[in-house]
Amino acid sequence: MLKRRLLLLVAISLVGCAPESRIEVVLDKSDPERLLQFYFGSYVQGGGDPFESRILTRQGRRFYADPAVLDAHHPGLGALLRQRALKNVLSWDSLGSFLAETYYEARGLPPTLQAFKERWSYTEWLAVEVDGPMTKARRRIYVAEQSLREALQAYRQAGNRVRYATGTAIVADHYQDSMLIEHTAMVRRRDGFWDFVTYAADGKLAPATAALPRALATPLQCVGCHFGSKQFEPERSFPDAAPRAPEGLRAYYVDSTARDAEVTRYLEEHARRSDTVLGLYATLYLSRLRAGRDTLSASNLALLNELGL
Numbered sequence: 001m002l003k004r005r006l007l008l009l010v011a012i013s014l015v016g017c018a019p020e021s022r023i024e025v026v027l028d029k030s031d032p033e034r035l036l037q038f039y040f041g042s043y044v045q046g047g048g049d050p051f052e053s054r055i056l057t058r059q060g061r062r063f064y065a066d067p068a069v070l071d072a073h074h075p076g077l078g079a080l081l082r083q084r085a086l087k088n089v090l091s092w093d094s095l096g097s098f099l100a101e102t103y104y105e106a107r108g109l110p111p112t113l114q115a116f117k118e119r120w121s122y123t124e125w126l127a128v129e130v131d132g133p134m135t136k137a138r139r140r141i142y143v144a145e146q147s148l149r150e151a152l153q154a155y156r157q158a159g160n161r162v163r164y165a166t167g168t169a170i171v172a173d174h175y176q177d178s179m180l181i182e183h184t185a186m187v188r189r190r191d192g193f194w195d196f197v198t199y200a201a202d203g204k205l206a207p208a209t210a211a212l213p214r215a216l217a218t219p220l221q222c223v224g225c226h227f228g229s230k231q232f233e234p235e236r237s238f239p240d241a242a243p244r245a246p247e248g249l250r251a252y253y254v255d256s257t258a259r260d261a262e263v264t265r266y267l268e269e270h271a272r273r274s275d276t277v278l279g280l281y282a283t284l285y286l287s288r289l290r291a292g293r294d295t296l297s298a299s300n301l302a303l304l305n306e307l308g309l
């Protein structure tokens with residue numbers, strides 16, 4: 001009698017989990033939960049947490065994706081996810097294939113650089129040239145001054161953090177030997193993550209960056225450095241010049257008006273990377289405001305005063 005009841009209990013609990021309807025996601029990475037939140041959060045209609053919307057569930061240290069729920073958010077993608085999974089297990093590589101096939105469209109990212117520029121058509125951009133670790137190409141990175149001002153105006157309210165508004169875009173043009181070879185960009189999402197985009201030299205969406213020194217699948221491989229806590233050069237040594245690294249040049253091409261040591265210490269922008277942004281845009285912006293204090297507009301002066309700078 002007892003044995004039969006036990007058997008029934010086991011049977012009910014098996015049906016309850018219905019493991020065969022879900023796909024196990026196995027990434028073999030140190031913080032899979034955060035990565036999965038980003039990757040699968042890309043498919044939550046209207047933005048949101050994929051665990052809350054039940055696209056993903058967690059059982060102990062295992063993670064499962066539910067194709068039926070995914071389909072409810074994006075018809076057809078559940079079936080595709082099932083196809084990409086091998087024996088009901090989605091590996092890092094198969095997740096990469098799925099993202100490459102579906103991510104840009106699901107995110108509604110502009111299909112061409114031209115369309116991207118039309119959507120973010122600010123006239124005043126902070127621009128800075130950098131040699132950094134992401135690519136051997138020289139990067140020219142742009143952040144709209146208005147986005148910076150808004151983030152800095154909200155700095156104290158955000159608990160002394162540089163947090164950009166939803167919809168903010170940061171764009172980087174990549175040059176090799178003065179030739180424009182590609183563009184990458186990040187767009188701030190509502191859920192606190194950023195979308196990552198790569199456009200090839202012809203202005204069309206590309207699944208990965210150029211192989212300098214290695215191609216980075218977008219967005220699969222974009223998050224490692226941006227989510228982690230490792231400090232990179234040249235940001236780590238700023239406002240001083242970075243020591244020459246064996247891997248290549250590390251430098252910000254800015255003059256002394258952008259290298260204010262007090263502002264750098266005040267924001268600790270790179271070390272804190274409050275918004276998974278790695279560059280020093282707010283630092284450069286405030287440094288230049290301080291250097292030109294005598295000729296500032298009333299609103300910029302108010303911004304410095306409010307920050308106590």
Ligand code: HEC
Nearest residue numbers: 132133134170184185186196197216222225232277278279
């Ligand atoms: C090797 C580490 C690394 C990887 C991987 C990486 N980035 Fe970055 N990224 C950086 C660093 C460091 C910066 C700061 C400026 C610089 O060095 O170019 C940065 C800056 C950026 C910026 C400017 C905004 C910011 O955070 O400063 C964009 C846009 C960007 N990366 C896009 C991407 C995209 C798209 C990918 C994937 C294709 C990617 N990144 C992968 C390290 C990385």
